[in-house]
Amino acid sequence: MNAGLVILAVIALATLGYFVGRARALAKAGGDIRGLHSLPNYYGQTVFLFTAVPALLVCVGWLLLQPLYVEHRVSDMITPADIAEGSSQSLVMADIRRIATGLDTAVARGALTGADLSSLSADATDVRALLAGVGVALASEVKGSVLAAAKEYRAATATLKMAMSVVVILIALAGFVLSLRRLRPDFRARNVSETAIKALLILASSVAILTTVGIIFSLVFETANFFGLHSAADFFFGLTWNPQFRGGSDLGILPLLWGTLYVSFVALLFAVPIGLLVAIYLSEYASNRVRTIVKPAVEILAGIPTIVYGLFALITVGPLLRDYFAQPLGLGTSSSSVLTAGLVMGVMLIPFVSSLSDDVINAVPQSMRDGSYGLGATQSETVKQVILPAALPGIVGAILLAASRAIGETMIVVMGAGAAAKLSLNPLEAMTTITVKIVSQLTGDTEFASPETLVAFALGLSLFVVTLGLNVLALYIVRKYREQYE
Amino acid sequence: MYDAPNLGAKVEQKTNKIEANGVQVYYGDTHAIKDVSVAIESNTVTAFIGPSGCGKSTFLRCLNRMNDTIDICRIEGDIRLDGEDIYDKRVDPVQLRAKVGMVFQKPNPFPKSIYDNIAYGPRIHGLAKSKADLDEIVEKSLRRGAIWNEVKDRLHEPGTGLSGGQQQRLCIARAIATEPEVLLMDEPCSALDPIATAQVEELIDELRAQYSVVIVTHSMQQAARVSQKTAFFHLGHLVEYDNTSTIFTNPRDERTESYITGRIG
Ligand SMILES: Nc1ncnc2c1ncn2[C@@H]1O[C@H](COP(=O)(O)OP(=O)(O)OP(=O)(O)O)[C@@H](O)[C@H]1O
Ligand SMILES: [Mg+2]
Numbered sequence: 001m002n003a004g005l006v007i008l009a010v011i012a013l014a015t016l017g018y019f020v021g022r023a024r025a026l027a028k029a030g031g032d033i034r035g036l037h038s039l040p041n042y043y044g045q046t047v048f049l050f051t052a053v054p055a056l057l058v059c060v061g062w063l064l065l066q067p068l069y070v071e072h073r074v075s076d077m078i079t080p081a082d083i084a085e086g087s088s089q090s091l092v093m094a095d096i097r098r099i100a101t102g103l104d105t106a107v108a109r110g111a112l113t114g115a116d117l118s119s120l121s122a123d124a125t126d127v128r129a130l131l132a133g134v135g136v137a138l139a140s141e142v143k144g145s146v147l148a149a150a151k152e153y154r155a156a157t158a159t160l161k162m163a164m165s166v167v168v169i170l171i172a173l174a175g176f177v178l179s180l181r182r183l184r185p186d187f188r189a190r191n192v193s194e195t196a197i198k199a200l201l202i203l204a205s206s207v208a209i210l211t212t213v214g215i216i217f218s219l220v221f222e223t224a225n226f227f228g229l230h231s232a233a234d235f236f237f238g239l240t241w242n243p244q245f246r247g248g249s250d251l252g253i254l255p256l257l258w259g260t261l262y263v264s265f266v267a268l269l270f271a272v273p274i275g276l277l278v279a280i281y282l283s284e285y286a287s288n289r290v291r292t293i294v295k296p297a298v299e300i301l302a303g304i305p306t307i308v309y310g311l312f313a314l315i316t317v318g319p320l321l322r323d324y325f326a327q328p329l330g331l332g333t334s335s336s337s338v339l340t341a342g343l344v345m346g347v348m349l350i351p352f353v354s355s356l357s358d359d360v361i362n363a364v365p366q367s368m369r370d371g372s373y374g375l376g377a378t379q380s381e382t383v384k385q386v387i388l389p390a391a392l393p394g395i396v397g398a399i400l401l402a403a404s405r406a407i408g409e410t411m412i413v414v415m416g417a418g419a420a421a422k423l424s425l426n427p428l429e430a431m432t433t434i435t436v437k438i439v440s441q442l443t444g445d446t447e448f449a450s451p452e453t454l455v456a457f458a459l460g461l462s463l464f465v466v467t468l469g470l471n472v473l474a475l476y477i478v479r480k481y482r483e484q485y486e
Numbered sequence: 487m488y489d490a491p492n493l494g495a496k497v498e499q500k501t502n503k504i505e506a507n508g509v510q511v512y513y514g515d516t517h518a519i520k521d522v523s524v525a526i527e528s529n530t531v532t533a534f535i536g537p538s539g540c541g542k543s544t545f546l547r548c549l550n551r552m553n554d555t556i557d558i559c560r561i562e563g564d565i566r567l568d569g570e571d572i573y574d575k576r577v578d579p580v581q582l583r584a585k586v587g588m589v590f591q592k593p594n595p596f597p598k599s600i601y602d603n604i605a606y607g608p609r610i611h612g613l614a615k616s617k618a619d620l621d622e623i624v625e626k627s628l629r630r631g632a633i634w635n636e637v638k639d640r641l642h643e644p645g646t647g648l649s650g651g652q653q654q655r656l657c658i659a660r661a662i663a664t665e666p667e668v669l670l671m672d673e674p675c676s677a678l679d680p681i682a683t684a685q686v687e688e689l690i691d692e693l694r695a696q697y698s699v700v701i702v703t704h705s706m707q708q709a710a711r712v713s714q715k716t717a718f719f720h721l722g723h724l725v726e727y728d729n730t731s732t733i734f735t736n737p738r739d740e741r742t743e744s745y746i747t748g749r750i751g
């Protein structure tokens with residue numbers, strides 16, 4: 001029986017348990033709900049949970065551990081002699097897995113019978129051709145020991161699968177029977193349900209956390225590989241970024257970091273004041289009618305795909321800045337520049353700042369405004385001296401969110417600022433950012449294990465650390481402010 | 487039960503500080519104030535009493551145009567401060583509110599330090615010539631608000647960190663700091679203990695020398711203790727307006743009598 005069927009069977013049994021449990025609880029209380037500790041549904045849920053949860057947990061655990069165990073057993077059958085020149089243990093294991101599935105398919109299609117299979121030997125039959133016939137292509141001839149390992153792999157997998165089906169269904173049955181037997185009118189079924197919900201919530205949040213941990217680990221792992229191949233000093237302190245196909249590259253992060261921070265800074269310089277003013281206008285001055293039109297109109301900006309912003313930067317803003325600023329002022333001749341990307345990204349960020357700040361400003365209680373107006377303050381005095389200070393933690397949060405967005409942005413930068421890594425103060429020169437270089441290092445023909453490719457992970461990790469730092473800073477600011485005023 | 491000190495001595499100098507005629511207030515379709523006419527005298531404490539929801543706060547907010555900040559609120563009729571129509575186009579509501587100060591029903595200190603809370607009005611209106619001047623205004627206001635002793639060592643801590651009653655006294659001090667001519671107080675003592683209440687009442691009595699004070703209160707004893715005039719509101723109507731002594735000893739309307747004796751509420 002395959003795993004999907006087993007799971008379905010367990011759930012079916014649990015569902016049956018739900019109805020039986022409910023009916024049984026009612027019957028024990030003599031048909032009177034008031035005689036029960038909890039509503040009958042909760043007794044049903046209890047039986048469902050005791051039947052399904054342990055069985056499914058075992059099932060998942062088994063499915064995770066089984067391949068590990070089988071591979072361990074099979075890998076003992078492979079001697080170093082079986083590993084060809086330029087190959088590795090893991091490649092051979094991958095072959096074994098493919099052969100095993102191939103054999104399965106062959107048996108399923110009737111190209112082989114069970115008896116054929118047990119007598120199958122690498123010397124007598126052309127296994128490669130046989131498997132090619134069922135659609136499994138192999139790179140080389142199959143050696144005797146490898147074929148034996150594959151057969152063993154197949155057999156062990158089949159046995160264990162069978163065992164799993166039996167064990168899981170037994171556990172489900174045990175849960176079913178035991179929980180039904182424990183049902184009494186004073187059994188606290190509501191509390192069982194409560195615990196289950198709590199566990200579900202914890203599980204959901206741990207998915208998010210574990211994913212983050214997983215991402216960090218994969219980044220750290222590849223970054224460690226990179227630092228094994230390339231000097232860390234060059235990466236962190238090198239002033240040039242110049243990857244070479246033939247090795248001997250300069251992979252200094254500083255020009256990229258500079259580009260990232262410069263572009264983001266220009267973008268925020270543009271987006272934060274405008275976004276804040278928009279938010280203040282919308283929440284304090286605009287009439288309801290204006291608000292219902294302007295707010296969605298501003299938020300449309302957030303829905304435009306970044307590639308469209310990139311086009312706008314490339315075709316309109318870039319040439320405009322070049323023709324009217326850069327060339328007349330003698331500051332550059334390139335249409336891609338930090339200023340181009342920064343301005344266009346700033347436009348993209350306006351709704352981030354304005355929308356969040358608007359919400360925060362609206363959350364400031366009306367009594368604060370009343371207090372200020374009641375003392376004879378004007379609207380702008382009230383905004384400046386009472387509302388903005390009260391809304392500050394939220395506004396800082398909005399700005400930092402916009403900042404992380406700016407730092408992670410790629411498309412607008414490629415099309416607006418170019419791809420030349422440079423350390424320069426001139427905002428009308430082309431520069432590039434970390435994200436752009438991550439993409440360009442990973443898309444290309446370079447070998448995956450070279451420092452030129454692995455540097456992408458080190459760049460990614462650095463970017464992650466920068467945004468993490470920003471978030472920590474945001475928390476710190478918000479907390480400090482809270483202590484003072486709440 | 488009530489005292490009327492120097493009523494006889496000062497009565498002839500009193501003028502009408504605020505005159506309201508035929509005031510109607512609507513919140514959307516709700517008719518909250520129905521044809522109210524009242525004259526509030528200078529150097530007098532006027533008490534507004536009446537059951538919850540009868541429109542005391544609403545009427546009070548008309549007197550300094552705080553209702554302008556509520557979109558759905560519509561006001562008809564005529565309200566004059568020193569003979570000038572406050573709803574006239576030429577009148578700047580901001581200027582008006584500096585003259586007619588307000589203490590709200592719920593304490594609403596700003597999320598600033600105690601010092602900055604008090605200094606807010608004087609700074610906006612440029613009342614202090616120097617830092618020392620401002621310090622003096624702050625101290626004087628806090629003393630008059632009967633809270634100086636509790637906060638003098640923590641002037642630079644946030645005003646929101648005070649207890650509810652302290653916050654209310656802070657708001658009273660904040661309102662006096664701008665030196666208004668009329669002070670509107672919406673249940674200023676509802677969160678205060680008896681000692682602080684007595685201090686605030688003493689303050690109100692003191693303020694009467696310079697200002698007109700209008701106080702909304704649910705405590706009959708308080709109305710009787712501090713006010714010279716009392717207005718009784720019921721369901722948006724001004725039922726009766728007279729000298730406090732008359733209202734409490736010899737009301738003309740039976741609704742007034744029932745209310746002050748605790749039969750309707
Ligand atoms: N912002 C508002 N929007 C709509 N209706 C309002 C608003 N404020 C007050 N009202 C209505 O106007 C009427 C008078 O309210 P008001 O606050 O003036 O009563 P009050 O006499 O001050 O009562 P309390 O003693 O409980 O403070 C009530 O019916 C109330 O529901
Ligand atoms: Mg009220």
